[in-house]
Amino acid sequence: MAAANSVILTPNTIEEAWQMKEKYGRDAAFMMGGTTFQLQREKGVPLPPYVIMLKALDLKTLQRQVLDGKDVLSIGADVPLRYCMNHPILKAYAPVLCRAAGAVGSPAVRNQGTIGGNIGYRKGDAAASLLALNADVHFIDEKGEQVLPLDQYLSLMQEKAALLLAVKIPLPAPALAFFEKVGSRETFSPSILTVAASADWTPSGRLKHVRIAVGGGNQTPQRMQAVESCLENQALTNAAVTTACDTILEDYAPESDVFAGAEYRKMAAGMILESALETWKKEEVSNAPEK
């Protein structure tokens, strides 16, 4: 029905893809794996008049590279989530991203869906973990090719069009990393809540570079900066954990939907953070001789 009325465009280069978007503006949308479009079609949202399929662009590279003297993991926007879930390089350097990718949809969705689509969707499970991993994104917009931190990119995308090319995760990855998704069932569920966190230890056993991101429901994953600052340069005492959990209750403002109420999401975010910090505390104890 809707598909029959849409023109499918298949650019061969990034430039061509971007020109098509500039030409048709709001009447055109980029498509990677198409899983989000399928979800929307089932909801009765028609496809836009022009669909720009990005499959012919070569955005499938996943590699560790040195870029401007910086060591990064680069993941092409068209890399399927299934690869992210199982890839040995990611498993070694960014296991939280593997976990997040594995939490998306079902095996069929992960075969088809891509990391770029998951970010472009703005509600994907992977985005929260990438925020925690301090990822940058490489994209093209009206100003040309650019690299920006993911959180800036997510807010920029609200305003104007952009074509995501790759995600760049700086290495070494944080020593501490955490990801958890709460769905309505064990798998193949929209996320009620997604919490991702990362940090490093200072030599004196305090946290540094704390990054905490929360997403879920209809909301784009966002960093919880107030929570991050109350943990920054803190040892993981009971008091610090309590303060952080109380802060997330104040700082995080989720919405209610058919899956869960805002109150539940808030409390669950607090509980997940508490359990994540406790896991870190245990790691600290078990790694104590190294410090």
Add this chain to the structure above:
Amino acid sequence: MPLKNDGKIRPDGIEKVTGSLKYLTDRRMEGMLYGRVLRSHYPHALIKSIHTKDAEELPGVKAVITAADVPGLNGFGIVTPNQPVFCEEKVRYMGDAVAAVAAVSKEAAEEALDKIIVEYEELPILDTMEKSLAKEAAELHKEGNILHRAEQKRGSAEEAFASCDVVVEETYETPRQMHTYMETEGGVVVPEKNGGITVYMGTQHGLKDRFQLSRILQMEEENIRVVSSPMGGSFGGKDELNVQPYAALLALKTGKPVHIHNSRKESVRAGIKRHAMKIKMKTGADREGKLLAHQTYIEADTGAYATLGPAILEFAVEHASGPYDIENVHTKGLSIYTNNGVAGEFRGFGGNQITFALEGQISRLAAALNMDLHDFQAANMRKNESPGPLGHRIAPTNGGLLVLEAAERIRKEKEAELKEKQPPGKYIKRGIGTAVTMHGGGLGYGRLDPSGGMIRLNREGKIEGVFGFEECGQGIVAVIENTLVQAFECRREDVCFLIGDTEKVPVSGSTTASRGTSMVHHAVQRLKPLFQQQLFERAAALLDKSPADFYTGKGGLYKFETREQAITYRELAEAFPEKTLEVQTTFDFPVTPDEIDSGHFLYTFGSVVVEIEIDMRLGVVRVIDLQHAVAAGPVVNPKGYRGQVEGGGVMSIGYSLMENAAMTNGQYDTDNLDTYMIPSIQDAPAEMKVEAIEDLYENDQYGPRGVGEIGTVAVAPAIAEAVFQAIGTHITSIPISREILMKLGRKENRYEARV
């Protein structure tokens, strides 16, 4: 002993697993048109006018029909046909049909729906039972807003409470559950040369559909052929008519085959659901733990129309005291019309809701008496010859005690296992819960419940079982095959079956109420001697022997004298090509001799043992293990038995933990499977065990009972009990609220961590 895999493949197994099986909705025919139904825009409104002209003029549109095009009764409903085929003056729920179109493509049909202009005048929406019962509420039907009242009274519960040492009182709530069959409603209706039609659409009772369609179409039943198997699931949801009338009317109007297949969204919107119920119970016992009095008040949200709402309420009323001997019982129930989705037939038939409440009461009383739950249940369990739950005579049975003891044994084993397990993490609580139930089979006293079947030696020399049952995935075809193989001691390749075609099958009654297996058994037991006698007489004539010289076996008849094969079945068939060898029987489902409306006679018993883990951070309950013990007589088809009980169990994990077709202002909150969640494979325990208690009580002549429903009934109360065992809190509603569990967890963890 848990049931083992017998290694046999069900007759439809390979086709289903490989996806090669063609369902009725897969049918395509030359010149076929696509039908679509226009459903109401409002949950409750007056129809001021319907304009179809613009739709009719669209290219590709072949017919647009409304109430004016219904030649016969503009209504359907198995018992009370009060659901309009097309609404004329008033709509009562979002699934109400207003018009239908047939067009050359799905797209044209879809576009035509948009062009039909219906003017409505909105009415206040009665979206809760409270609103429907309010004095000022508008009347949804001529008879008011109460579809049905049912009551059962034995002794005097009200007086007996005075002599109870402990009384517990609670209100339980259960959700509207969706059947969620993989194949949504639909198929093709073909107009025939004689003016009649052939309906290729799934149903649980082809002959009943034929009757209902004849009433709507004003057409002789003989001119309507209903082909209704196989189906991609039903669970009660396709028992009532759904889109058959629309495809039939459109096919007759256009003279072309018309295909209708509900989208999932349309299926959610128009299809029936399990009744949401609110059940208030007050139950009392003496100090020694004897149940003395039990009072129940049920409110069932039956939605806009009747279908089998009254029977479901009566089933719930009947099973309110379950398998327990209680002298003083008073149960009242109301089935209440609302502007919500129509509630009706669903696996368990009112038993699931009432058992959740009853077992909740039993657990609360045991706790209040400081008694072990099992000991309390055992002390009150019905005796072998106790009357049924309506005080009526039933087939004597010790099934209740047997499943209770099995559950207790399994529970103790699990408890020992848990002690060996690693202690759970800080936020995890573990619990084991049990529950027990009894479940009536057949339609019950006072309801026409005929059955029957036919066995013939067909032209290919196969022993063919012919039944009016339907295959909806439950495995009736394997039951027929196994029953014939056992009866004639022959090979699987010696038998075949024919079902699901009103032109070719005898009356067997509906494929509902756990009756199929039982009725196939009864029919074959009656037909076996008649059929064998005819086989033997033929062989005797051909071989110049006496009929008494033969017995049936693998591939043909054997001689007693030499134990050698005398003649094959094929040879017997080929010897008399003109004379079909065929025997037929009709009989009724066994009923109680006592005149008591809806009372059942044959009951199945089930117990459930469940191990759960609760993540107290999130209030998430995970079912780690689910085991059933079922007393339903001899197992006819081990794989089917296990599949039914395990599948029912997982369906009820959904019912207990996540499924709720909730409605706001008469509209479904969850309109598709991206929001209505059913258990995934990862929500089901990795391994489930089913223990079949096959021994029947002494002198029981009634053979195997069906197990289509029993696996669904006691799962929710077992999970609720496991929650109680894990955290000491009794829950009152399902699906179990994560928020409630989480709040309990927060309190406790704060305490443990920081004081």
